[in-house]
Amino acid sequence: MPTIHQFVTGATPGNAIYNEALIMQQALRGWGIRSDIFAEHIHPSLQKMVTPYDQYRPQSEDVLLFHYSLGSALSDYLLALPQKLLLRYHNVTPPHFLVGANPWLRAGAAKGRRDLPLFASRTALALADSTFNEQDLAAAQFPKTAVLPLIQPNDLFNTQPDLDLLNQLHDGCTNLLFVGRIAPNKRQEDLLKTLYFYRQIDPTARLLLVGSEDGAGSYGRFLRTFAQELGLETAVQFSGHVSLAQLAAYYRTASVYVCLSEHEGFCQPLVESMRFGLPIVAYASTAVPGTLGNAGILLQEKNYPVLAELIHLLVTDSALREKVIAGQAERATAFNQEQLLAQFQKWTKLITDN
Known part of the structure; x- marks a missing residue:
C-alpha cells in the first residue's frame, strides 16, 4: 500500500492547516493510500488522532507531506530525512510584520523564511495554496511548483x-x-x-x-x-x-x-x-x-x-x-x-x- 504521511507544526481544533490535513487524510485513505498525521505540538483533545513527530518510524518507500508554515524543530527533522518530500506551502509571515507579537512567533517566522530555500533541492513537488505563495517558492528556487488552493471543510x-x-x-x-x-x-x-x-x-x-x-x-x-x-x-x-x-x-x-x-x-x-x-x-x-x-x-x-x-x-x-x-x-x-x-x-x- 502506498504511504503518504503528513506533518504539521501544530495540531489544534479549528486550525486551517490541520483541517486541511484531516481532509487530505480522509481522501488519501479513500484512495487506498495509508496516511497518518504527525505534529510537533498537539492539542490534548487530538492526542488520539495525531502522533508526536518523533514517534514516526521512517520507511524507505514513504512519501512525506509537510505542511510548511513556520520554522521549527520539525522542519529541521524533515530536512534531514531521505524520504521523498511533498511540500505544502501555506506561507510564512515575514517577521517584520510581527513586531509586537510574542517573540516565539517572530523567531519561528524568521527561521521559516530563512530555511525555505533549504527545502528546494529536497522537494519532489511544492504545492502553494495561492499564486502569491508560489512566488515565494520561485524565489527560493524550487524546481517544480504548482498552485492548489487551500482545501477547507464544509x-x-x-x-x-x-x-x-x-x-x-x-x-x-x-x-x-x-x-x-x-x-x-x-x-x-x-x-x-x-x-x-x-x-x-x-x-x-x-x-x-x-x-x-x-x-x-x-x-x-x-x-x-x-x-x-x-x-x-x-x-x-x-x-x-x-x-x-x-x-x-x-x-x-x-x-x-x-x-x-x-x-x-x-x-x-x-x-x-x-x-x-x-x-x-x-x-x-x-x-x-x-x-x-x-x-x-x-x-x-x-x-x-x-x-x-x-x-x-x-x-x-x-x-x-x-x-x-x-x-x-x-x-x-x-x-x-x-x-x-x-x-x-x-x-x-x-x-x-x-
Missing part, C-alpha cells in the same frame, strides 16, 4: 449557529466582522480606525474581532488601549478562540466583512464570507486579490472616511449589496472541496508513481 456551513450569540448579535446594530488571529500583520488597528469613522454615520455600529490571541503579545494590549483612546471600548468585541457554532453565528449576523490585513498567504475567511453571502471589502494586499478574484470590493488604499461611506453603501443599498454577493457566490465555486481534492489526487499520483 462543517462550518452545516453547523447550527450558537443561539445565545445569534440572539445577542441580532439586535438591529450593524456588525462589521473580521476573522483571524490577533496579530500585527492583520492590522486590526486599521479596523478600529474604520469603525471610528463609520460610527460618525451609524453610532450603533460595532466591530467583531473573532480570533485567538495566542501569540498576540503586546499587540493585543495595544489594541485594547487604542480602542479606549478612540472611545470604542464598548463598540468592539474581542472574541478569543470560538467554537464552530459561535463562528457560524458571527458570520450569520455580520453586515459586512472587512479585511485590512497587510499580509495574507491565502485568507480563508474571504472564502467563508463568500459562501455565507456576506459582502466583502478588503485591502488589496498579498494573496487577497488572488483569493477574491473579481469578487468583493478591493481597496487600493486605506482612506478611512471613504471606507466608512463605502461600508454604509453596502449596508443600505440593497441593489449594490445583492450584486456584490452574487459575484462572490460565483467566485466561491473555485474553492469547491471535491474539485480541489481531484487536483490533489492528480498531484499525489504523480509523486507516488515516480
